[in-house]
Each structure stands twice: as structure tokens, then as C-alpha cells.
Amino acid sequence: MNSVTLVIFMVVTGSLIAGFTNILAIKMLFKPYHAKYLFGIKLPFTPGVVPARRKEVSVKLGQIITGHLLTPEVFISKIRKPESERFIISFIDRQIQTIENEKLSISYFLERLSEGLTDKIITGFNETLTDKIHSEGDRLYHEVISDLVPEDALQVIDGKVSNIQPQIEKKIKSYITSEKGYNDLYVMVDEFIEHRGRLAKTLKLFLTKESIVESIQREVIKLSEHPKMTGIMNEFISSEYEKIKTSRVSDFMSEKDKSELESNIVQTVGKWINIERLLEKPVAEFNPALFESFKERGKYKLLDNMTDYLSVNMVRIMDKLQLAELIKEQIDSFEIEKLEELVMDVAKKEFQMITLLGFILGAVVGFVQGLIVVFL
Structure with missing residues (x-):
């Protein structure tokens, strides 16, 4: 084999080895997805790097995101920006308009929170009222x-x-x-x-x-x-x-009279308060003057209170939300095939450049090795 052929052979061989090595390394980031066994012995480098380190990656990624990216300070800073405040005020205005135009009642919001909550509140109020009047009646009866x-x-x-x-x-x-x-x-x-x-x-x-x-x-x-x-x-x-x-009151009133009086008081107070009617009354009609005041000035006070509350409690809120754990769970539940596809789509050009660079570097190394062999 003459010198030129040898150099060309060394260049081609080095290029192919380096290039395919990079291709294999990129593939081994994700593949195989699961551990492979031969005669009951786990083969090395299986599964791929990402599947093997998936749990560690998800934990670290959650810590990085919550510790350096989505910090309480970032949320507070975002909330305090003028565009965020304008968005919140606009949202409040839309909700106020909806409440006013559709005559939404307290009962409506209670049912949105939990179906049947209105009936539970009415029943609970009436039972509490009855119990309180009877207990107070029993106390006064012996005073x-x-x-x-x-x-x-x-x-x-x-x-x-x-x-x-x-x-x-x-x-x-x-x-x-x-x-x-x-x-x-x-x-x-x-x-x-x-x-x-x-x-x-x-x-x-x-x-x-x-x-x-x-x-x-x-x-x-x-x-x-x-x-x-x-x-x-x-x-x-x-x-x-x-x-x-x-x-004592009991010296002038019998138990029967007391029970009848308590029942009359329960009925009278129940009719006077009429909790069911209050809950069905449109929010805007409870106190029209107060509602108008809230539309003009109260919403800004509400915005300030919300911002102040979040500023003081954002750390505690984020601790309660456990964002790092949530991120970890989402990553752990993400299919490895989809994750590979996503990474490949994002870094496709970079991986192609790494592969090309492997071929070029391999060729350069093969060329240098060929020259060394020829001249030595």
C-alpha cells in the first residue's frame, strides 16, 4: 500500500470511527430505554444516560427551577409590574360587570364552589339558630x-x-x-x-x-x-x-311555656333574617352605594391588598404548592420517547454539528496519524 493510499485509508477510518462514535454517544443519551440483560447479567450503559438518571434529573431540575427561576421574588416582581396590575384590574372589571349584568347572587358563587353548598349553609344556619336560642333559653330559664x-x-x-x-x-x-x-x-x-x-x-x-x-x-x-x-x-x-x-324565671314560667316561647322566637328570627332570601339576592343589590364605591375605588384597594398579601405569603404559598415536587412528578410521568423526540427536535442542528465535527476531527486525526506512519 503506497503512502497516499495509506493516508487516505487512515483519514477515512478515523473520520468514520469518530463520527459514528458521536452518533452512538448521542443515541446512548436516551437509548436503550430500559436495562438490557444477557444471561441474567445487566449490560453496561443500559439504559441510556437520561433514562438511567431520570429521577436525579427531575429532582435537580425542580430544584433549579424553583430555586433560581421561579422564585417568590420573580412572582412578586411580575405581579407588581404595571402591565400585570392593568391585567388584574381589567379582570376584576370584567367580573364586576358579569356580576352586575347577570345579577349573580351569593348562592351562585357558593354553588360554584361546591354543589349543594347553599342548602348546607341554610340548613346549618337554621340548626345553629335553633340550638343557640334553645341553649340560651335554658340558661335564662334558671337565672x-x-x-x-x-x-x-x-x-x-x-x-x-x-x-x-x-x-x-x-x-x-x-x-x-x-x-x-x-x-x-x-x-x-x-x-x-x-x-x-x-x-x-x-x-x-x-x-x-x-x-x-x-x-x-x-x-x-x-x-x-x-x-x-x-x-x-x-x-x-x-x-x-x-x-x-x-x-327565677322558672318560678313564673313552665317548661311548656318556655318551649313555646323559644319556638316562636326561632320562627320570628328566621322570618326576619330569611337567610335563603339573602343568599338569592343579587350581590349588586345588597348595598348599591357600596357596590358602586367598590367599582370606582374598592377594586384598587383589593389589588393593593392582594399584592401585599402575596408579597408577605408568597414563600409560604410556594412551599404549600411544592412546585419542585410537582415539576419532578411531571418529568417522571413524561414518556421517555416523547422526551427524546422533544430534545431531538430542539437540538437537532446542534447534534448534527456534533456528528459532523466528529467526522471532521476523526479525519484530521487520521490524516495526522497517516503522515506519522508514512514519515516514520
């Missing part, structure tokens, strides 16, 4: 009356009770001296005399019914003004008042 009245109100009542006796005395005088009082006394005197037989005849000889009634009027008035009677009345009123204050 002392004076403990249920506020201190200021109790002082006012004490003052009113201390002035009852003069008022009673005044009412007695007014009644006794009135025409009705006179007529009532006259009827009672007439019945008394007419049912006394001889005593009645004797009394008629000395006194007339009119004079007897007038005498009774004077004596009743004197009796009501007598200091002892005043003291007796005051003592009686004070004693009864103290009994009432120290009594």
Missing part, C-alpha cells in the same frame, strides 16, 4: 330575675317601686271620690243592708244609704292616709318586689 336586668335599669326600677305607694294612695282617693267609686260603694252597701233582715230595718231608721256610703268614703280615705297603713303598704310592696327580684 335570677335581678341578674337579667342591667344595673342601670334595675336602679331605675327600684326608684319607681319606691314611689308606688303614694301613687296607689292617690289612685285610691281618686277612685273612692269618683262617681264610679261612689256607685260601686252604694251597690255594695245596698246589697249588705238588704240581706240583713231586722238589722236592715233598724239601720234604715237612723241612716240612709247615701250617708253610709259617704261615711265609708271618708273612712277609706283616712285609712289610706294613716301612717301605719302607709308603712304596711310600703313594707308589702318592698317585700313582694324583693321576692320577684330574687325569683
Whole structure:
């Protein structure tokens, strides 16, 4: 073999070896997809580099993305950009317009969160209301009356009770001296005399019914003004008042009456609140002035609150989302064939250049080796 042929042979051989070596190396990045065995012994370099290191790659990639690319600072910076704020405000405006035009109610949003949530809230509210009223009724039923009245109100009542006796005395005088009082006394005197037989005849000889009634009027008035009677009345009123204050509600109300009262209160409060009607009422009609204020200024306050909340809690939110784990799971679930196809499509030209470079470098090395062999 002459020198030229030898050099050409060395060039071609070196080029083919280097080129096909690069082709094989590129193929071995992904293939084979699974480990290969010969007589129960696992063959080296199987599976390919990417399938073999897939779990490590997915973990590292997740750490890189969340640690250096999708960091909390990046999200916050993106949210605070004017174009992001304009987008959020535009989104809020569209939602407000939808709520207003379609007359969406709270019930609508509750059902969007979870089907049947409205009925659960209504049932829960009514049950809670009933339980609260019954439990409060049971508590008040055994309370002392004076403990249920506020201190200021109790002082006012004490003052009113201390002035009852003069008022009673005044009412007695007014009644006794009135025409009705006179007529009532006259009827009672007439019945008394007419049912006394001889005593009645004797009394008629000395006194007339009119004079007897007038005498009774004077004596009743004197009796009501007598200091002892005043003291007796005051003592009686004070004693009864103290009994009432120290009594319990249960002393004046039976269990049946309490249950009926509680049921009436539940029905009245339920009708007054009407939670079902409130939930079905359009959001925009709850408070039109407040809704208009939110449309004009409140949405910007909402944007500020959202931004501030995300700024403070973004790290915690991302920890809860576990983005690194999510990225790992997605990569692990991605079919290796699809991953190879994707990488090849993206780096096709680069791999072709690597292959070509292998052929060229192999040819250069073969040429140099051929010259060395010829001259040595």
C-alpha cells in the first residue's frame, strides 16, 4: 500500500470511527430505554444516560427551577409590574360587570364552589339558630330575675317601686271620690243592708244609704292616709318586689311555656333574617352605594391588598404548592420517547454539528496519524 493510499485509508477510518462514535454517544443519551440483560447479567450503559438518571434529573431540575427561576421574588416582581396590575384590574372589571349584568347572587358563587353548598349553609344556619336560642333559653330559664336586668335599669326600677305607694294612695282617693267609686260603694252597701233582715230595718231608721256610703268614703280615705297603713303598704310592696327580684324565671314560667316561647322566637328570627332570601339576592343589590364605591375605588384597594398579601405569603404559598415536587412528578410521568423526540427536535442542528465535527476531527486525526506512519 503506497503512502497516499495509506493516508487516505487512515483519514477515512478515523473520520468514520469518530463520527459514528458521536452518533452512538448521542443515541446512548436516551437509548436503550430500559436495562438490557444477557444471561441474567445487566449490560453496561443500559439504559441510556437520561433514562438511567431520570429521577436525579427531575429532582435537580425542580430544584433549579424553583430555586433560581421561579422564585417568590420573580412572582412578586411580575405581579407588581404595571402591565400585570392593568391585567388584574381589567379582570376584576370584567367580573364586576358579569356580576352586575347577570345579577349573580351569593348562592351562585357558593354553588360554584361546591354543589349543594347553599342548602348546607341554610340548613346549618337554621340548626345553629335553633340550638343557640334553645341553649340560651335554658340558661335564662334558671337565672335570677335581678341578674337579667342591667344595673342601670334595675336602679331605675327600684326608684319607681319606691314611689308606688303614694301613687296607689292617690289612685285610691281618686277612685273612692269618683262617681264610679261612689256607685260601686252604694251597690255594695245596698246589697249588705238588704240581706240583713231586722238589722236592715233598724239601720234604715237612723241612716240612709247615701250617708253610709259617704261615711265609708271618708273612712277609706283616712285609712289610706294613716301612717301605719302607709308603712304596711310600703313594707308589702318592698317585700313582694324583693321576692320577684330574687325569683327565677322558672318560678313564673313552665317548661311548656318556655318551649313555646323559644319556638316562636326561632320562627320570628328566621322570618326576619330569611337567610335563603339573602343568599338569592343579587350581590349588586345588597348595598348599591357600596357596590358602586367598590367599582370606582374598592377594586384598587383589593389589588393593593392582594399584592401585599402575596408579597408577605408568597414563600409560604410556594412551599404549600411544592412546585419542585410537582415539576419532578411531571418529568417522571413524561414518556421517555416523547422526551427524546422533544430534545431531538430542539437540538437537532446542534447534534448534527456534533456528528459532523466528529467526522471532521476523526479525519484530521487520521490524516495526522497517516503522515506519522508514512514519515516514520
